[in-house]
Amino acid sequence: MNEFVETLLEMQWHEPKSSYDVVIIGGGGHGLATAYYLATRHGITNVAVIEANYIGSGNSGRNTTIIRANYGIPESVRFYQHSLELYAGLEDETGCWIMHATKGLLWMAHTETGMRAERARALINTACGAETHVVGPQEIKQICPQIDLTGNGRYPVLGASYHVGAATARHDRVVWAYAQGAMQRGVTVLQHTKVTGLLRDGERVVGVQTDRGPISAGIVMSAVGGNVTKIAEHAEVRLPVRTHALQAFVTNAYGLDFPGIISDSELSCYVSQTPRGQMLIGAEFEPQPSYSMQSTFNSLASCAKKITNCLPFLRDLRVLRQWTGICDVSADFSPIMGFTGVDGFVISTGWGTWGFKGIPAGGEQMAELIATGKTPDLIAPFALDRFANDHSMADLGSAGTR
């Protein structure tokens, strides 16, 4: 036993039943957090989370773990700031060590247009409660001495917005913390069980069909990441979502401390350091939809070529691992949470390449929606019917970086 093991709770697996009050499809962060908050905030424990593979095998165990609130529209900033605060209290609340660390995030600009975007970002975020300042090259150098301010002569650093509260946390530990907390209170987690259809009574969804038999439910929630279109189709719900592959990689350990998180729209890369000292680097999702989890040399090479202009020390490191996740990217780059228009079927999707940071607030709010039957104010702007009502939540703050 060491501190890594001691600071986790024990998994309490339960035998499957044929019926639950709530069935959640997908054992990623969003599904498990919803189960956890149903149990802890609303005393609803007759809940099953059904996972096709093992918990955290989807994007919740594949992301670059950046938690930030500096988005582009007030509705998003408020939602993500709340999530960021829930993350900060999660270790105390659950008793699990998720390796949460507040690091600050520098979003760099290399052109006057880029600077305008960062000034706007700082203003709107600070106004909505997510402290963000504009900083100049000298302050950037103080925060992150490794940056080459000339950008190798090609990408000069003119300034950045500095989002003070940005953090990282170990992704699979977040998944386990929610799973353990939920299971301890009686929630059933079924791994290696795939949902293959939805049970209907007329229009209403009344349960799920799985490869291990049917399970009935008072209400079904879908939280299946990139596979959402197929699940929703079983309820004849159409979604403004495309599945895109996103890749990331880590290097071997870097000997020095790299304290912050670097984000860069023009280089479309973001960089942080893991607790093991490795440099963790992610890029943009591929423009065409894909269900392929195949990582490509192309993506690695193009990302490495760009980011080494500003962080030349990365040239001396070696790539340790590269991987891919398939992401549910919504048409307006904002999440889709809540009712679907079909009774008994609610959804949490559109988390795209930015949904790790939203796990606590997404889970908390979806739990409230399920428990009360009403949409909480914080997530009302993110309902699916916004598209039909001409209220899409276009937010390029989520597309720029993770």
Place this chain on the structure above:
Amino acid sequence: MLWLTCPNCGSRPVEEFGFGGELPTVPDRITDPHQRDVDYVWMFDNLEGLSTERWFHQAGCRRWHTVQRNTIDDTVAT
């Protein structure tokens, strides 16, 4: 790496093209005209398998053409 075959320019790397989206299809079961418009504008089939898509040859002949691509392994069928 994905290569697309432009009817004008031949086989070229995907970086030369812009993705223009799948051809929009609205399911027959949607009958309300407004809902059909909403579906046409916003909703995606997001197929896992063969998808019929528009691609723009940005760094070539600058013409649009239609491609059948398999979204499971990112290979081009036509």
